[in-house]
Amino acid sequence: MRIQHCLLSTETLNAGQQVGGIGKCLLQKMGWKEGESLGKTNVGMLEPLRVNVKTDRKGLSSMMEGPTSTPPVAKTHPVVRDLSGKHPVSALMEICSKRRWKPPDFVLVLNSGPDHSRSFMFKVRVNDTFYQPSVASMNKKLAKSQAATAALQGMGLIPG
Template identity: 55%
Template sequence: MHLLKKMGWNPGEGLGKNKEGSLEPLLLNVKTDKKGLVAGSEMKKKPIFTAIAKDFSGKHPVSAIMELCTKRRWDPPQFSLVDENGPSHKKTFLFKVRVNGIEYQPAVSSPSKKQAKAVTATVCLQALGILPRDLDNSL
């Protein structure tokens, strides 16, 4: 204000050589967010989160269930042997899995432990709606 008065300006007059400048003071635009200095056209709208089911059909069921538990921040699945039947040369195995506090178990046993775990994981993924139910092979 002191400098303006020194140069000949009087309150109520416009600025400039012909005194035709704006009489209204400039309004301040106070920034309240912490996003930095970004032009309005450069700002992107955040996409709305939509739950997209990942395709687990190409993965081994045990790996898929481990990945699912990790992504959903659940405790790791706990597989446990429920039944072991048959003679030593032809045993069958039945597992159950506990995922997020719920137990899943297939209706049929399998000829190997590895296959029994895979069948149990498949039953769990089908019950959770991750894999489609197989009508030909009822588990």
């Protein structure tokens, strides 16, 4: 079975037909008249959106970004991208995956206090090294996140 590729151009897509058929009938039933914009207050756009077709096989990038060059660095592990904005647990999982290590192993080491005021602490094993935060947390999710943060700091990937 052969697949034929259809070449689309910007002109082809932007030379769209006028509103017609069932769509036009439905709009007219709702009170629309040709030449008016849509919406309750008639302040919408009159012209349809124009399409810009990407015809090359290059990736998407900003025109304002120029090529960046970084000095060559001796790599022992794959380069870790910016970790800001990522949840510490997912960042730690990503690092272990990229370095082909076992996934981090979180172990609950502290679960104490009365029911209304519990304290939790996790330690995490990454590549046969244990990391543990210095303070306990009020819930398990935060405690796990703190353990991952301690591991990232211990590996020197985020500031301590």
